[in-house]
Amino acid sequence: MQNTIPSKQVLLKTFLTGLRRRNITNKGMTLLERKRAIKLSADLAMASVRKEAKWSNALMADLSRKFQRKTVLPSKHRHVVIKGNKVSTHKRGARRRCAAKATAIAKCIIRKREQVLRRLVPGGKCMDECTLLDETLDYLQLLKAQVDVMRLLVKALE
């Protein structure tokens, strides 16, 4: 794999720094607000560890857009919407003709799932298939690390 697995310490530190800045101990915040702040810090920490990945840029752009109503980061990717329209007619034809056209059906299924994955991974709309898998790999690593860090924190606070 190309990238190194992030150090959890760095994640934790960034996470906590962000938390502190957000001043979540303010009594005025509701639970959900706090939760959102925490999640924001977590996402930021995650994205900042892996700066060169597309998904992290996309994540940062999303977060900043959400809270500032404007894109802070210039969008670097081409906004390509990848269409899978061809598949439906293909599928119908395959089913009509012969059930043995399993490959066509399989391709349809794969295409659908790929689209779901694009929705899940931040920035996935603008990637081709190969990059999508790369970014998913990266994203998964960091998600795992993030979950671990948060679990540790929860344990520590019990």
Added chain:
Amino acid sequence: MDLCESNGLEKRNGDRIDPQLIPQFGAPIGMVPVSGAGTGTASPFPLWPGMPNLSNPIAEPFNPGMLNQSSNKFPYSGVLPPGLPNFPSEPGFIERAARLSCFSANAGFNGLMNNSISNQAQKGELNSMNIGSGSSHGNQLKNQGSIENNSETNEGAEDKISNGDNANANGDSSQNDSGSKKRKRTNQDGAMGQGQASMKSQEEAGKQTSESKKEVDNSGSKNTGKNGKDAADVPKGDYIHVRARRGQATNSHSLAERVRREKISERMKYLQELVPGCSKVTGKAVMLDEIINYVQSLQRQVEFLSMKLAAVNPRLDLNIETLLSKDILQGRGACSSTVGFTHEMFHSQLLPSQPGLLPPGLPGMLNPSDPFRRAINTPLSAMNPFKDPNPQMSTTWQDELHNVMSMNFATNPPLSTQEIATKPSDGFQL
């Protein structure tokens, strides 16, 4: 993609060839009686032209080695073909070598020598010798084929010779044959790895590591050897050189398509490693499904844990400073207990895969769904030892972070219905 251990190989010595394999090669061409002592099971040896005295049936120099009929000693001890280096006795080397060699992912299992190196070193398939020449017999031989099957398909002395050619030419052709190199392989790695792996291929049936999943049927370098050399050599761009294999279209489009497919399958392999429980999954569709489920479960976990942290808030402010000042994750028991958390959770805390994560004290917490709990319990040993990422932040990133971090949180974005729905806040106290 499981290892096929049904070849009946039991001995897994690091530097020996299982003699049970040898008869497979030698049978079709007639057994050459090696030992003059008329033992029950003669152990023939394949005709490798590189090996000295092979054609001599009364090869006395071999006899002392060959006489070990009952044992599993290597019959060629000391009589290695000159082109091939000695085996390393360290099993871990095979994996590393194979891993290095499998960096260039090539689609299509041509069954050639180099191709099968990492396959076999990792999966323990013993197809290399037979399949190496069997490219003419069809490219459909799968890795899971047993040696017996291969021996049936492999006939003729010329096959053995070509096997030998492949074996000897491994070191060379692996460097000549570009294959579709995704990453540059050092000559040494290529030669050594493949030379040794090809020898090891016959003995390694018992390798089962997570790297075996990384290996693709289709990946591994293509060794056209001297049999299946194809003419077309289409340079693609600056760095990828693809050579069309025998019997394949040399159209540039199909080559590009093949390269693309290989890339994708290589990445699917990596993902298969990462996602727990996907070792037995073959096929893109199921794999994608698992990946999607996993990503969703991880995202849900983050939500859940952030909710939890929010609920534990009163102690959070006390702890943040302490946690920041001390490096928790580093030291064992480095944290003080003055602020009320325990020591022991911090020692080697990178594998918190315990079932009882939910604290009983939190009332009204929603029960994790099955995939969530499954995800919690998955062992996190997939995480390798950590390396510190580059701590330097580019200026753009720094600016961006500052911008985002200084966001005023009092802007109060509208609550999403999803949050309210999934996280019941009945039992929480503020």
